[in-house]
Amino acid sequence: MGEYIGFSTILVIFLLSLSANAEVFKVSSSSGSDITQALLKAFKSACQSPSASHVVIPKGEFKLGEIELMGPCKAPIEITLQGTVKADGNTKHGRERWVVFSRINGFKLNGGGIFDGEGNAAWRVNNCHKTFECKKLPISIRFDFVTEAEIRDITTLDSKNFHINVLGAKNMTFTNVKVIAPAESPNTDGIHLGRSDGVKILNSRISTGDDCISVGDGMKNLHVEGVVCGPGHGISVGSLGRYGHEQDVSGITVVNCTLQETDNGLRIKTWPSAACATTASGIHFENIILKNVSNPILIDQEYCPWNQCNKNKPSTIKLVDIKFKNIRGTSGNKDAVKLLCSKGHPCQNVEIGNINIAYKGADGPATFQCSNVKPKLVGTQNPKACSAPVVKTH
Ligand SMILES: *[C@@H]1O[C@H](CO)[C@@H](O)[C@H](O)[C@H]1NC(C)=O
Ligand SMILES: *[C@@H]1O[C@H](CO)[C@@H](O)[C@H](O)[C@H]1NC(C)=O
Ligand SMILES: *[C@@H]1O[C@H](CO)[C@@H](O)[C@H](O)[C@H]1NC(C)=O
Secondary structure, eight states: OHHHHHHHHHHHHHHHHHHHHSEEEEOOOOTTSBOHHHHHHHHHHHHHOSSOEEEEEOSSEEEOOSEEEEOOOSSOEEEEEOSEEEOOOOOOOOSSOSEEEESOEEEEEESSOEEEOOOHHHHHHOOTTTOSSOOOOOOSEEEESOEEEEEESOEEESOSSOSEEEESOEEEEEESOEEEOOTTOTTOOSEEEESOEEEEEESOEEEOSSOSEEEOTTOEEEEEESOEEOSSSOEEEEEESSSSSOOOEEEEEEEEEEEESOBOOEEEEEOTTOSSOOEEEEEEEEEEEEEEEBSOEEEETTOOTTSOSOTTSOOOOEEEEEEEEEEEEEESSSOOEEEEOOSSSOOEEEEEEEEEEEOOSTTOSOOEEEESOOOEEEEEEESOTTOBOOOOOO
């Protein structure tokens, strides 16, 4: 025991001296001022530092315009946001970006601070939930091609569009991230990820107006654990197959999460008559608690939100090795489980284990619908698997 304490003490001193050695670039501005140029300058200097560097934005409230903090940098870089940075409330942007971190290898973002997207006015003009070609509004935080990254203890508030977008990341972990926007804010996905490999989202709290977490094409090895979602539209893989040149999805694990008061729970959605023929495989949802969640379990291979697709052409996206295990709680509507797979490519190797979902409404009890799928059943099934006729709601 004594030896163990001795070792960790030495370790702590070693780490302290490491961070003491990191060159520190403090963004020192008076509260209320615009720090866009100061932050850009501090980041550029830090990025050129041959040894590890640290950029600190102190406590206080600052204005921040559109900014891209771009590597590659010469050594690992840490950004600590202690205060709040605020976007402007302008809705005329036309660019889907506010703060962009790009091409940095060895990156930390932390500090307990807040990215406030000031989305209120933008939500009134955001029409992305209504139409295919919609107004482009800033995504609050983009991570483009960031590798070996650790994002911890930050909050994103009231984004105009998605809160966080991850593209081309490798080995990235989000821990204790808070996402906050009202339930009625449109298109404010919490964390959207695509074309990345090895991302973890741990112990985070997401309350927003669209998907808490949405997974796009090309995502591999995503692990989500200890996330509480709601309000919001749940955790979603897809939509897949809207565009050509999409890539396969594989290895998506969602465990020990709670969904509360969400529209949709655990969803996989693909477009009919898809423009590409990809496979989404190894998608496992396990140990999930539902509190009054509408459509708690949903595979929808006829996803077509604006009725602009040919539904007679079945989806060409293959769904393989899909597991829903230990899912329990309450549904907000009768359609508790719907597994609606493609006629052209029935879902393969689907396992449903220990499902216990209650629905208390007058039109109850809860139902379980299946088409083009023969799930392997393990343990309890409540409602009874595939017992209800398929009701097309499209
Ligand atoms: C990601 O992590 C794995 C395992 O630690 C490592 O082998 C791989 O090189 C890392 N990839 C990048 C791009 O850092
Ligand atoms: C999830 O929670 C259970 C019960 O609290 C725990 O045993 C398990 O290690 C946790 N993590 C995973 C990945 O299942
Ligand atoms: C469940 O959610 C619905 C909205 O989807 C709401 O109308 C209803 O009051 C909620 N029920 C409970 C018991 O909280």
